[in-house]
Amino acid sequence: MSAADTSGAERGVAGALPNSLRTGPDPRGRFGIFGGRFVAETLMPLVLELDAAYAAAKADPAFRSELDYYLKDYVGRPSPLWFARRLTEELGGARIYMKREELNHTGSHKLNNVMGQILLARRMGRSRIVAETGAGQHGVATATVCALFGLKCTIYMGATDVERQKPNVFRMRLLGAEVVPVTSGAGTLKDAMNEAMRDWVTNVRDTYFLVGTVAGPHPYPQMVRDFQSVIGDETRVQMQEAEGRLPDVIVAAIGGGSNAMGIFHPFLDDPSVRLIGVEAAGRGLDSGETAASILRGRPGVLHGNRTYLLQDADGQIDEAHSISAGLDYPGIGPEHSWLADIGRVDYVGATDDQALAAFQLCTRTEGIIPALEAAHALAHVAVIAPTLSPETLLVVNISGRGDKDIFTVAAHLGVTL
């Protein structure tokens, strides 16, 4: 166990930890002090109905087998666990494996959750889906499954993000979704989330709100985690097959935190597996232009849950900054906040520049163009891999592919496309 793990354990509430870290949340939707259901009364009955509907679906083998069918033949699961030989050689340290979520249909891990929730929405008789999106990956996944099932689909996207993620906006519209640019605030993911909640509160009878990350009012953080845990479940089996044991280190990028929670959760009770979440540090953790909610925020209430938030002394929410539209959010899923407080997961930051460098490194050494989100995880891998022994098994979650980001990257590299 490394020094960081020891200090992490000491940070935890001594003796107060449950036997398993995988049993949360409690019936109120709490992970420690985090989570909950902080929504307007109009939405409260809907959130409770969703909780009951999800519990029933989860207990129904028919739901599970329906989901498995679509995950296999439509999403394309399982995704491979790829040994990144050249990247390993280049960095000279830990054996680096990549969990290839970018190979899923629509190019990211987002479809795992969208597929689960839309099957649930259909069970609940909902005919219209609304969702928020940042980079557009969740929006594209949502529009895709809505097309598959013939559901009406409205996607809220910050106007700034509409501008910097044009290919995804076009994809969503091709798929038949209505994309609504949101101009309030800085026009990013937080503002899109506000607007999606306004739509939901207005259209309660027929509309299902499809949250794209492990945040929002209970049961969303739990439900999205459950649907994304397929990533970690597969990784467990695949690493056993490849190396005959569990990985030593798992690294994943964190915006809201769904790809990280998906790969972390099945390993929470394996103390030998070191888990590292990489927040977007933007222009630097102390630059004032960051999206590192755990490292630079403090607990507060936004968008239905209590969690770490970037905010000022008066409780006004700050604008986040990241080169990656998908990480550009001033909050984080409540389970991450809890895992940070008890010290089970280490949270670190990677800057825009580090992510850009890692983006190019991965592309050049592995022939894989990662999403800028995943490039943050790779950036931390580039920092730690050389310090680890060649016996160390490291898994990095490649949560999405980077085709959508080539315009942003080109602009930063001074190239006009």
Add this chain to the structure above:
Amino acid sequence: MSRIARRFAALKEQGRGALIPYLQACDPDYDTSLALLRAMPGAGADLIEIGVPFSDPSADGPTIQMAARRGLKAGSSMVRVLEMVARFREDDAETPIILMGYLNPIEAYGHARFCADAARAGVDGLIIVDMPPEEADLLDRPAVEAGLDIIRLVAPTTDDARLPLVCGSASGFIYYVSITGVTGTRTASSDELAAAMPRLRAVTDLPVAIGFGIRSPEQAAAAVRAADGAVVASALIKTLEESLDEEGRATPDTLPRVLTQLSDLAKAVRAAR
């Protein structure tokens, strides 16, 4: 008896309903909104709601969103809002003041310290949009200890099974959100209101005020015929917004226009029954 309870009891004796106007603190600036607050009782306000500006008002429509932005730009903070209430209390000891907003600025201030300071400033009640009764545990006790009423929201989606939970923990009055939606959009029909009231009356003896979508004197009158009070927010803020100059600053028209509209609403409410 709290100021809120006294006011509703007095109005009941007079046989009329309450008019409850809303303003957003520091919209468009501290002095203008304090002047508006001070003038509201004279123009017919029976109780007053002060919106606490928040960066992410996810239950509000465009009008109140813009008001919150103007308020924050003008330097609103919880400290300023409480200071404003204290200034108002210097010459009005009777008109109940209710703060309406979102939970996070209260969390940032600290639940207990906030309740104590709010009560000291002269606040009578709190409406916290994103705090359903299930999540009220941290605030309920300090609020009770400070003598603040926690005013619960009831919505058209609140079913009969849930109503006793919501109303059972309420004090002051019940705020009936008359539509599913954000503030300042659709207006509920009199039929919808008539259908909702018996459900509420069956579970609570507290006064009921109706809000969301009440714009005109006629709608305000209809609301106080169905219930005990009418909240008018976006319609007044829209008028304020229209009176501002191109840079969003107050003009000599700002107060007179909002107060004239308030007087018209008050006349209709007083003549309603």
